[in-house]
Amino acid sequence: MKTNEEFIQILKQFCPEEQFLSVEPFGNGHINDTLKVTTGNGEAKYVLQRINHHIFTNVDMLQNNIRIVTSHIRRKLTERGETDINRKVLTFLPTTHGAYYHFDGENYWRLCLFIPHSRSYESVSPELSYLAGKAFGDFQSMLADIPEGTLGETIPNFHHMEFRLRQFYDALKANAAGRAGETTHLITEIEQRAEAMCIQEALYREGKLKKRINHCDTKVNNVLFDEYSNDVLCVIDLDTVMPGFVLSDIGDFIRTGANTGAEDDENLHNVSVHIDIFKAYAQGYMETAQAFLSPTEIRLLPYGGRLLTYMQTVRFLTDYLNGDTYYKIHHPKHNLQRAMAQFKLLQSLEAHAEEMDIFINKWL
Numbered sequence: 001m002k003t004n005e006e007f008i009q010i011l012k013q014f015c016p017e018e019q020f021l022s023v024e025p026f027g028n029g030h031i032n033d034t035l036k037v038t039t040g041n042g043e044a045k046y047v048l049q050r051i052n053h054h055i056f057t058n059v060d061m062l063q064n065n066i067r068i069v070t071s072h073i074r075r076k077l078t079e080r081g082e083t084d085i086n087r088k089v090l091t092f093l094p095t096t097h098g099a100y101y102h103f104d105g106e107n108y109w110r111l112c113l114f115i116p117h118s119r120s121y122e123s124v125s126p127e128l129s130y131l132a133g134k135a136f137g138d139f140q141s142m143l144a145d146i147p148e149g150t151l152g153e154t155i156p157n158f159h160h161m162e163f164r165l166r167q168f169y170d171a172l173k174a175n176a177a178g179r180a181g182e183t184t185h186l187i188t189e190i191e192q193r194a195e196a197m198c199i200q201e202a203l204y205r206e207g208k209l210k211k212r213i214n215h216c217d218t219k220v221n222n223v224l225f226d227e228y229s230n231d232v233l234c235v236i237d238l239d240t241v242m243p244g245f246v247l248s249d250i251g252d253f254i255r256t257g258a259n260t261g262a263e264d265d266e267n268l269h270n271v272s273v274h275i276d277i278f279k280a281y282a283q284g285y286m287e288t289a290q291a292f293l294s295p296t297e298i299r300l301l302p303y304g305g306r307l308l309t310y311m312q313t314v315r316f317l318t319d320y321l322n323g324d325t326y327y328k329i330h331h332p333k334h335n336l337q338r339a340m341a342q343f344k345l346l347q348s349l350e351a352h353a354e355e356m357d358i359f360i361n362k363w364l
Contacts, residue, residue, distance in 0.1 A: 004022060004023055007020075007023040007035070007037075007048065008020045008023070010048070010102060010104060010109050011023075011037060011046070011048065011111065013095045013096060013102040013109075014093050014094070014095050014096070014102065014111045015046075015093070015111075016096060018039060018040075019039060019040030019041075020037060020038070020039055020040065021038045021039060021040050021042065022037075022038045023035045023036070023037050023038075023048060024036055024038075026047065031052045031055055031239070032049045032050055032051055032052050032239070033049065033050040033052075034047060034048075034049050035047070035048045035049070036048075036114065037111075037114070044114050044116070045113070045114055046093075046111055046112065046113060046114055047111070047112050047113070047114050048109060048110075048111050049109065049110050049111075049112075050107050050108070050109055051101065051107070051108040051109070051110060051239075053107070053108050055155065056154055056155070056239060058152070058154070059101055059103075059108045061152040061154060062154050062239060063092075063099075063100040063101050063110065064100075064152070065151045065152060065154060065238075065241055065242060066090075066092060066100070066238045066239075066241070067092065067100055068146070068150060068151060069143060069146075069151070069213070069238060069241050070089050070090055070091070070092065070238070072142065072143060072146060073089045073139075073142050073143070074089050076142040077089060077142075086113060086115075087115050087116075087118070087226075087233050087234070088233055088234045089234050090112050090113075090115075090234065090236060090238065091112055091113040092110060092111065092112045093111045093112065093113070115224060115233060115234070117226060117227050117228065118224040118225065118226060118227060118233055119224070119225055119226075119227045120220075120221045120222075120223065120224055120225065120236075121220050121221060121223075121225070122220075122221050123220075124220050124257040124258075124277060125277075126276045126277055126279075126280035127280070128220055129220070129253075129257055129258075129277045129278075129280040129281040129284070130280040130281065130283055130284040131223070131225070131230075131232055131284060132218070132220045132223050132253065132257070132281060132284065133250075133253070133280065133281035133282060133283065133284025133285035133286075133287075133288075134232065134284035134285070134287055134288050135223045135232045135234075135235055135284075135288075136215060136218050136223075136235060136249055136250075136253070136285060137284065137285040137286065137287065137288035137289030138288040138289075139215060139235045140212065140213065140214065140215070140246065140249060140289055140292070141288055141289050141291065141292055143212075143213040143241075144212060144213070144292040146213050148210070148211055148243065149243075151213060151241070151242055151243055152242065153242045153243060154239060154240060154241075154242050155240060155242075158216060158240065158242070158244070159214075159216060159244050159245070159248045159308070159311065160201065161197050161198050161200065161201060161307065161310075161311055162198050162201050164311055164314050164315060164318070165194055165197075165198070165314065167314075167315075167318050168190065168314050168317065168318045168321075171318045171321040171322045172187065172321060174321075174322075175321065176321070176322055176323050177320070177321060177322065177323035177324075179320060179321055179323075179336075180321060183317060183320070183321070183336065183339075186313075186317060186339060186340065186343060187317070189343060190310075190313065190314055190317065193310060197306075197307055197310050197311070199300070199303070199307075200245045200247055200300070200307070203296065204245070208296055209245060209294075209296060209297070209300075210294075211243045211244060211245060212243070212244070212245070212246055212292075213241060213242070213243060214241070214242065214243070214244045214245070214246065214248045214249045215235060215238075215240065215241055215249055216240035216241065216242060216244060216248050216249065216252070217237055217239075217240045217252065218248075218249045218250070218252045218253040218256075219252075219253070219256055219257065220253075220257055222235060222236050222237045223235055223236070224236055246289075246293065246297050246301075246304075247297075247300055247301065247303065247304030247307055247308070248304065248308065249304075250281070250282065250285055250301050250304045250305065251304030251305050251306075251307050251308030251309075252308050253281050254273070254278055254281070254304070254305030254308070254309070254349070255305060255308045255309045255312060255342075255345065257277055257281065258273050258274045258275075258277040258278045258281070258305070259271060259272075259273070259274070259345050260272045260273070260274050261341065261344075261345075262341065263312075263338060263341060263342070264334065264337050264338040264341055265341045265344075266337055266341075268340065268341060268344045271341050271344040271345050271348065272344075272345070272348040273305070273345065273348045273349050273352055275352055275355065275356075278302075278305070278352075278356060278359075279359055282301065282302075282356075282359060282360060285301075286298075286360075286363050290363055295364055298360060298363050298364055299357075299360070299361070299364065301360050302353060302356035302357050302359075302360050303353075305349050305356070306346060306349045306350060306353070309342055309345050309346045309349060310342075310346050312338075312342045313339050313342040313343045313346060316335045316336075316338040316339035316342060317335070317336070317339040319335045320335035320336045320339060
């Protein structure tokens, strides 16, 4: 960890005239290091982040994506006649050289305005799910007219199922950790669903599904709320905003927010889909996203939950077969435990598929 003086030298690259008092850890993100910056008058004014360039290897692309997205949202909010816009979209500051990041010879840093009187939530309820659905649906809606090809993929093939299956089959063939024999049942279950889980790529090639701008990390803690009114302010954590399919954003919320258990729950009896959370999120999402969605996209939204859960099952098992080279683990069987918990959620989603389809179909 750098000293306060070293942090101030980084901050001076963005705001050379500002007087800074302190820099302290902020939030609980797992990828980037995030710090709250207090100025000389005691005001929490900025958020400084160290970009994890091992995950986001093209920092130029990353920051260009974010600049395009935030500028586009700011313009849309202005056209709507919104007020207090600096609280409703993130504001990133350029350095004195005009770049939207500073490289200190070792790490990449960026600076944005701190949004005062805001809060986020870690737990999920139907009420918060509804608000999160509205927020992410509106976020996608505002970005729906950005032409395909404008943004780059900050993590290539992030939610590309065919790519994830190729990784899985490579890991299975190599069997680097000698673990394939103990996971034959789960391997069989994955293989039996493989073709059905590649629908979005097939439809895209047929011209029946288009790529849109997605957030790709739709957790409730990536929405900021006003601490007094609890109104939605804005969507945050824009690193994974990139082209993809709309199934990603509703699917990942279902996978993470509508799970009655933990992502790595050892007790599989705890794991199932919380159907009221799904319905609340879908209701909020459709209220703000319906106008730009095609009938095919609407019909496939519940499938998105199964897809993203299947994808994460595949990714955890792939890492287990490879000898735990990607995800951090807390014990030798952790990735297998994660894969089994995700597969149990997938089975619950499959059992509720008809109910979820009926709920979505009222928008068709």
